[in-house]
Amino acid sequence: MKSLGIVAIMGVGLIGGSIGLALRQRGLSDRVIGIGRKPARLRKAKQLGAVTETTTNIERGVSEADIVIVCTPVQYVVEHVKQISQYVRPEAMITDVGSTKQTIVEGLKNIENGQFIGSHPMAGSDQGGVVNAVADLFQKRTVVVTPHKRTSKNIQSRITKFWKSLGARVVELDCKEHDRAVAVISHLPHAISSVLSNQANAKQLLLAAGGWTDTTRIAGADPELWLAILRDNNKQVVRAVDRFLNDLHKFRDALDSDNSRVLLRYLNQGKQNRESLGN
Template sequence: MANLIDTVTIVGLGLIGGSLGLAIKKKGLARKVIALALSRETIKEGKERGAIDEGTLSLKKGVKSADLLFIAVPTGSIVKMIKKSLPYLKEGCIITDVGSTKFDIVKEVEGFLPKRFSFIGGHPLAGSEESGIKAARLSLFKGSTYVLTPQAKADSSSLSLLKSLIKGIGAKVLILSPEVHDALLARTSHLPHLLATSLVNTVEDLGKRERKTFKVLTPGFKDTTRIAKSSSALWQDICLSNQRQILKALSEFKENLKKIERSIKEKDLAALGKQLNRANRILKSP
């Protein structure tokens, strides 16, 4: 595939940033991929794995030639990193992020971003409980959904280019408003993580009283709780950034859990079956 863009800079060479670099280079979507990283070791590994052409610890050197800038840092650091980058960016640079929440980020960035730059919020719905450049993989985005949250005043040519690049790495583009994104992801991503965390903590409490608890962990338990291995610092940022929607999601979940609890307590098989069958039917529907 011919280069869509000259220079892409990725700020943060972890799982997502590293995987972006691998896919962009493998598909030939950019002439050059540069990374801004926190350590020389990360840069060395990024080069060895073929995720980047160049790497630097200097913000100015890393972003000054970028035509497209990916901000792939923890959610709580995204806005700060964009602000720090602005003095060094060339006119016309397209800025996007990969944060798990969008409303607060988009609102704040739109409030200070000069007109000579474009910002399009992004969130690849891909990843794992692993982190760092070692966890990056070429196929991470293949067949996945990649959400973009452009504002009404977003430059159409910038949006078109970013969409083409995302399709080029194998993902499907979904356009959402920042508000809808945060409402949906609170239920489909953020809530599941908190439930996995609570489940592990509940079993660990039992393990303090019954030593054999961890000898009977089932495959279902392990599948359900795998995501709780993810970075706690990252998830603290997400919870605070999407606080309102996550609290709503928790409240809705507790109401559904109460229905199940009540049906078990009252030995109401019809009510219990209704809840179990409803979920079963939804997941089995085409």
């Protein structure tokens, strides 16, 4: 496959590191530049092969880049892209990997240089950091891209090619539609998992097995990271929580009244929806 050129990654953690590993293992870039604030973490990323060179200086890291991927927490993405746009070439493509999109896309309608388009890889782990990065993280996973109405067709084509080259399936959504969807399939599950993890006492936790660990696994992710995500998408998450509580109350009432028909409807539909994923 043709080289994607020079790629700069700001924030070489789980996602950024996995992008770097995928690029290098697939021979898609000879220069993958890691940018960050902490030299020790950058050295680790280079040692693990996620990047070919590192820098703590944004200008030095992005000035020659053809593609820049911002992999920092959602509350910093707009600021970081604006900083990057001061130093990139006009034709450079800039994207991010944030779990929320409306605030980011609407905050980056106009930048100095480069062309921005939002991305959200629907891949990850409750275990963060570059030490947990893997080259096949995006293989057969969905990446949502969220162009603005001003986004050029060329940039839309380039971002699709980029993610597909890492093995992903690309879906295009409006940023508002994206945030509504992830509130249900990502942010609500995390909220439920976290609250559920608080329900058992120490003695009860001694009995915890597969059902508990499977359902609460994502509660083990970085709390500060998830606080920022939930706050940024709070309106959509509140709507999703309200719908969930409405159904949970119906389930509770059916259980209280021994209404097997309603209970089975929820249990069967839940089973069907889960099995439809095929994994």
